[in-house]
Amino acid sequence: MVKEGTIKTDVLILGAGIAGIRAAVEAHDYGADVILVTKGAFGHDCGATWMVGVGYQCWGLSPQDTLDVQVEDTLRCGFFLNNQENVYAFLAHIPDTVRDLIKWGGRYKMRDGQLEPIWQPGCSIPQGRSIYPKFYPRGPLGYIYSRIFPRVVRARRRIRIVEDCFITDLLTMDDTVVGALGVDLMVGSFKVLQAKVTILATGGYQGSYPVTTANPCLTGDGHAIALRAGVDMMDFEFNQTLPCAIWPPAIAGDLLPYRLLWDQAWDGRMYNSDNERFISKWDPVKMEHTTRALMSRSIFHEIKEGRGSPHGGVYTGVTHLPQSFLEEQIQKCSRRPEFVKLKEAGIDLSKDYIETGYTIHYCQGGCNVNSKCETDKPGLYVIGEVASGSKDGSDRMMSNALPYCMAMGIIGGRAAAEKAKRVKMPQVDEIQVERLKEQALAPLTRQDGVRVYEVKPPLQKIMAEETEYGRTEEGLKAALKEIERYKEEVLPKLTVPHKSTRFNFEWINALEFENIVLVAECIIRNALMRTESRGLHDRWDYPKPDPDWFKNIHLRLVDGELKQWTTPVEFTYWRPEPGSLGEPMRRGVQVREYQGWKAEPLYKGV
Amino acid sequence: MIEDELATVKLFKFDSQVDTEPRYDEYQVPYQGRTVLDVLRYIYEKLDSTFAYRWACTKGFCRGCIVSVNGKPALACMKPAEKDMKIEPHPKFKIIKDLLVDFKGK
Numbered sequence: 001m002v003k004e005g006t007i008k009t010d011v012l013i014l015g016a017g018i019a020g021i022r023a024a025v026e027a028h029d030y031g032a033d034v035i036l037v038t039k040g041a042f043g044h045d046c047g048a049t050w051m052v053g054v055g056y057q058c059w060g061l062s063p064q065d066t067l068d069v070q071v072e073d074t075l076r077c078g079f080f081l082n083n084q085e086n087v088y089a090f091l092a093h094i095p096d097t098v099r100d101l102i103k104w105g106g107r108y109k110m111r112d113g114q115l116e117p118i119w120q121p122g123c124s125i126p127q128g129r130s131i132y133p134k135f136y137p138r139g140p141l142g143y144i145y146s147r148i149f150p151r152v153v154r155a156r157r158r159i160r161i162v163e164d165c166f167i168t169d170l171l172t173m174d175d176t177v178v179g180a181l182g183v184d185l186m187v188g189s190f191k192v193l194q195a196k197v198t199i200l201a202t203g204g205y206q207g208s209y210p211v212t213t214a215n216p217c218l219t220g221d222g223h224a225i226a227l228r229a230g231v232d233m234m235d236f237e238f239n240q241t242l243p244c245a246i247w248p249p250a251i252a253g254d255l256l257p258y259r260l261l262w263d264q265a266w267d268g269r270m271y272n273s274d275n276e277r278f279i280s281k282w283d284p285v286k287m288e289h290t291t292r293a294l295m296s297r298s299i300f301h302e303i304k305e306g307r308g309s310p311h312g313g314v315y316t317g318v319t320h321l322p323q324s325f326l327e328e329q330i331q332k333c334s335r336r337p338e339f340v341k342l343k344e345a346g347i348d349l350s351k352d353y354i355e356t357g358y359t360i361h362y363c364q365g366g367c368n369v370n371s372k373c374e375t376d377k378p379g380l381y382v383i384g385e386v387a388s389g390s391k392d393g394s395d396r397m398m399s400n401a402l403p404y405c406m407a408m409g410i411i412g413g414r415a416a417a418e419k420a421k422r423v424k425m426p427q428v429d430e431i432q433v434e435r436l437k438e439q440a441l442a443p444l445t446r447q448d449g450v451r452v453y454e455v456k457p458p459l460q461k462i463m464a465e466e467t468e469y470g471r472t473e474e475g476l477k478a479a480l481k482e483i484e485r486y487k488e489e490v491l492p493k494l495t496v497p498h499k500s501t502r503f504n505f506e507w508i509n510a511l512e513f514e515n516i517v518l519v520a521e522c523i524i525r526n527a528l529m530r531t532e533s534r535g536l537h538d539r540w541d542y543p544k545p546d547p548d549w550f551k552n553i554h555l556r557l558v559d560g561e562l563k564q565w566t567t568p569v570e571f572t573y574w575r576p577e578p579g580s581l582g583e584p585m586r587r588g589v590q591v592r593e594y595q596g597w598k599a600e601p602l603y604k605g606v
Numbered sequence: 607m608i609e610d611e612l613a614t615v616k617l618f619k620f621d622s623q624v625d626t627e628p629r630y631d632e633y634q635v636p637y638q639g640r641t642v643l644d645v646l647r648y649i650y651e652k653l654d655s656t657f658a659y660r661w662a663c664t665k666g667f668c669r670g671c672i673v674s675v676n677g678k679p680a681l682a683c684m685k686p687a688e689k690d691m692k693i694e695p696h697p698k699f700k701i702i703k704d705l706l707v708d709f710k711g712k
Contacts, residue, residue, distance in 0.1 A: 040662055041709050044670035051667040186702070205685040215663045249639075253665075332692050337666065337684075496655075502623075503658035503703050505650070 005184070005191045006428075009035040009160070010420035011413075012179055012195030014167050015315030017047030018402060019384025020201035021149050022409025023416070024159050027199075030417035034159045035193060037182065039166045039221070039508070043150040046217035048203055052142035053255065054118070055130035060095045060601025061117045065125045067092060067598050072588050074400060075574055077291050078393020079535045079545065080582035081552065084572045086389045089371030090407040094597040097406035098131060102606060105148040106141070107134040115602060121262050121289050122397035122584075130219060130399050142271070145505070156342075157516065159511075165191060166508050167221060168440040170198065170229040170380070171428055177379035178426040181436050182591045183511075188502030190437050196423050197416040199373075200226060200382040201409075204363030208516045208523075209468075210460040213242055213255055213360045218363075222386035224515030226367050227522070227557040232376045234554045235388045236365030237526035238536040240396055241296040241468060243270075247311040247355035248345035257316035257356040260349075261288045262297070262398065263534045265329065270299070270356065271315045272307035278314070283585055286369040293395035293536045293585045300469035300538065315353035320432060326350040360468075362401060363512075364392045364536070365522060370555060373412035379426070381416050383408035390552050390569075394535025434436050444493075444511040449495035452510040459520065467523050469538040476528045483521045492519060518557075525562055526553045534582070545581040613637035613687060615645060618694040619657060621703050630692070631657075637687035642680065643671050645687045646705075659705040672696045673705055 011027040014018045016038035024036045038045045059070035070091055075082050098115070102108070108131045109116045118136075119128030133141050164185040171179045171192070179194040202222025206212035227233060243258045245251045260268030269288055272278045282298045299314050309315055318326060330349055333339045347354065366388035373381045373389075384405045391404055417481035459482075460546050466479040491514055496507045530553060532546035533539050551566040573592050580586035609641035612634040620628035630704045631651050640648075645699055650657065661671040671682040674694045682693075 041660060041670060044660070044668045044709060046662045047668075048663075051663050051665065140667075146668065210686065215668070217662045451651075500656070502699045503706060504655075505658070545620045 005189055006194060007035060007191065008194045009033050009424060010196050010238030011035070011199065011416045012193050012197070013199045013201055013385070014180060015047070015201035015386070016042055016045060016161070016202060017049040017201065017384065017405070018145065018149065018204055019409045020199070021153055022406050023096075023199050023201060023383055023413035024153060025156065025418040027412050027420075028156045028159050030414055032158075032417035032420045035162055035195070036159055037162045037165050037167060037193065038181075040164065040217070042161050042163050042264055043146050046203070046215050048214040048218060049149070050142045050146040051214060052145060052402060053140050053259075054132050054136065055120050056098070056132070056141075056402050057120065057123065057129050057196055057397065057399045058094050058098050058115075058131055058403065058602065059091065060599075060603060061115055061131075062125070062127065062603055063130060063601070065129055066601075067594065068590065069125060070094070070129065071594075072574060072590075073122050073124050074397050075393065076584045077258065077397040079395065079397050079526070079584065080393065080571070080574070080576045080588065081390060081392035081534065081550065083552075084391040084570065084574060086369070086371050086391045088573065088594045088596060090391060090404050090597060091115060092410070093407035093410055095599040095602045097403060097410065099606065100406065104152050106144060107138060108132060109134050114606075115606060119264055120398045121286075122291055127552045129575035144349060151357065162191075162193075166511065167225060168511060169436045170225050171432060172229055172377070173426055173429050175377065176426060177377050178428055180225070181433060181440075183440065183501070183508070185503050185508070188500060188504070190440075192428060192433060194425065194428050194480070196379070196420040196425055198380050199412050199416055200367065200380065200386055201384045202386045204385045205365070205516065206360050206521050207512070209360040209463050210364045210457065211253055211464075212441065213244055213253065213359055213361045219512040220515050220519035221512060223366060223384075223522070224518045226375075226380075226382065226386070227518055227555070229377060229380070230557060231380065232368040232554055232556055233366065233388070233522065234368045234552050235390055235526070236522040236531050238364040238392070238394050238556065239467070239523065240292060240362040240364060240536055241358040242361040243293055243295055243316070243356050244359050244462040245301060245354050246313045246357040247309070248342075250345045251338050251354070254338045257343075257354050260316055260318055262329045266318050268316055268318045269320060270295075271317065271353065272302045273309060274307055276307075277602065278302050278307070285585055291395055292361075294584070297469055297538050299358050300358065304470055309355045311355050313355040313357040313362065316356040317353040318349055319351060319353070322349055327521065329447040341479060362396060364388060365398060365519070365526070368485060370498060371411075372415050373408050374415070381412040383412040394537060408583060418523075440511060443496045444499055444501070444504075446493070446495040446509055449493035450490060452494060452506065452513045455486070455490050455494075456513055456516070459517065463520055463523070467527055471527050472540045473528065476524050480521070480528070483517060483524060486517050493532065496519055522555050523563060525564060526555065529553055529564055545583065547581055550582070610636060611638060613689050613691060615649065616692040617649065617657065619704055619705075620701055622701055638689045639687065641683055642673065642675055642685045642687050642691070642693065643682035645691070646682060646693070657704040657705065661662065
């Protein structure tokens with residue numbers, strides 16, 4: 001039966017968000033046949049791309065904002081833990097990615113024929129570096145992208161889109177990746193996707209936490225299949241959180257407080273229960289315009305030290321601004337859903353505070369890649385959020401995610417297409433396919449056991465309690481013990497009562513849950529190993545950065561066991577200022593010029 | 607407790623591969639303070655895991671959960687649940703199974 005469901009292609013791309021789409025376009029334009037797989041409906045799927053709000057950091061909008069400046073800013077946000085070779089190689093493409101977006105139909109704010117920047121946290125250029133939507137504050141970019149990207153893909157004949165296809169595992173032959181095995185939900189059968197080159201672009205694992213500002217259907221599938229294929233993975237201890245509303249309930253989980261804080265039009269402020277701007281203890285210079293990691297960490301510490309709000313947060317307010325100005329601002333935004341809901345809840349920004357907590361936003365753990373997006377497995381390229389390569393260090397700079405996705409899409413897509421021209425179609429190991437099918441079908445064949453909906457929320461709760469901020473050895477060890485219990489007692493008992501294979505989402509949720517458990521173990525193990533606090537990794541028992549920890553923690557799954565090791569960070573182009581441990585408020589010192597290719601800056605012409 | 611008040615939900619069922627006529631199944635579910643998507647997930651996770659529906663971002667961006675509630679198109683994740691609801695697929699698209707549609711059109 002295997003033969004029936006086999007499709008062959010040059011380049012197989014798993015994941016149809018912005019990274020996967022950009023790679024598909026690039027590989028197609030370089031002459032490859034492409035299959036683009038998504039586990040949902042194309043353009044309406046689990047990607048976080050459709051949820052993008054505002055920014056896109058792009059160097060070169062003005063002559064003084066060079067590639068070097070954006071790289072230094074990125075490294076400062078990342079506490080100098082980044083792989084500098086990767087940061088340069090990826091960011092060098094950014095102006096060209098903006099040209100693509102504009103060509104495809106993205107509409108950004110312009111003035112006198114030039115893109116107009118907005119300032120966002122992490123940027124050291126006062127006039128800002130982020131391009132933003134033409135109709136800001138209305139018209140978020142994600143909506144525009146969900147309209148234009150599918151059109152760009154469908155206009156290319158040799159990109160075949162495979163929708164409603166959940167990938168269970170990568171197929172390997174003699175250590176080379178030769179494709180993937182998927183479940184075609186539409187028909188309810190397995191599909192063998194055989195490819196000369198496979199690109200992984202599946203996004204993050206935000207779904208392993210109970211609440212996320214991103215898409216809860218991001219369940220670390222790419223991370224788990226890469227781990228099971230034995231790929232070198234890294235940086236799982238860094239998971240980015242953002243300030244979000246927790247009260248009133250109507251806007252709980254909304255990023256409005258974060259926007260009030262970073263947007264210079266609002267100049268919002270955070271207060272604790274003593275009405276004190278506590279952020280001054282963490283970043284006295286930039287205050288609320290500091291990095292995301294410091295914001296969330298400071299909120300956690302205020303709550304933990306007993307200066308929180310009644311519903312377990314802190315306060316965000318703009319009441320220090322003149323009333324007339326506020327009225328005008330609120331009027332401008334009055335049609336946005338969060339402002340409508342605020343009004344219904346009886347909260348008036350000109351008088352009241354919003355209670356603010358934080359929740360998971362972006363996952364920095366992923367595959368180790370080099371500057372060509374290659375992994376240590378031949379035939380496998382990884383791009384976007386599922387690729388770490390330590391491009392973000394220990395904290396991602398705001399609005400760097402999409403530029404990275406686009407740039408890695410270009411690099412990975414081109415490299416894959418070129419490689420596909422050189423290699424022959426590899427063979428698939430039929431025995432492996434049968435074994436993987438059997439594994440995937442296991443939850444369906446079990447008669448008794450537990451359902452995924454009973455066991456998933458408790459695990460998510462543990463993740464939120466033990467692996468966000470204020471991590472302790474004790475808590476992490478308890479969480480790890482719980483993971484072990486899940487692996488031994490829960491996963492082997494997962495069952496799906498409804499036995500059909502066609503559009504059986506509970507079956508898929510059960511397979512996703514196995515991925516979540518594996519990723520959760522990676523997060524906890526890395527968090528236990530890193531005995532310092534740096535960026536997004538906040539240890540209660542080791543509160544300071546440690547000079548011995550300019551290292552990345554790698555992981556590899558070997559015979560079912562996670563093996564960890566560290567590699568030192570190489571300060572190839574920049575090193576932290578003398579006397580600094582890489583803190584974002586301190587600068588870097590350039591030790592070498594970047595000699596590689598870089599795009600023409602945008603001020604010379606869009 | 608006010609939380610326990612139940613809504614009557616009529617859910618559209620149709621499998622384009624098997625059925626010729628759609629049918630409606632009825633469920634009693636708590637609805638207050640929940641969205642239509644919460645209600646659908648409640649039915650799927652607790653009462654009947656045989657029907658097909660789509661959802662992804664839960665925040666009104668991806669538009670994957672678009673349905674028709676009491677004859678009006680709505681994003682299930684944004685629309686507050688009501689006491690009596692008839693939930694059907696969005697009329698603009700071709701039905702594949704139950705609430706799940708093909709976004710490429712009729």
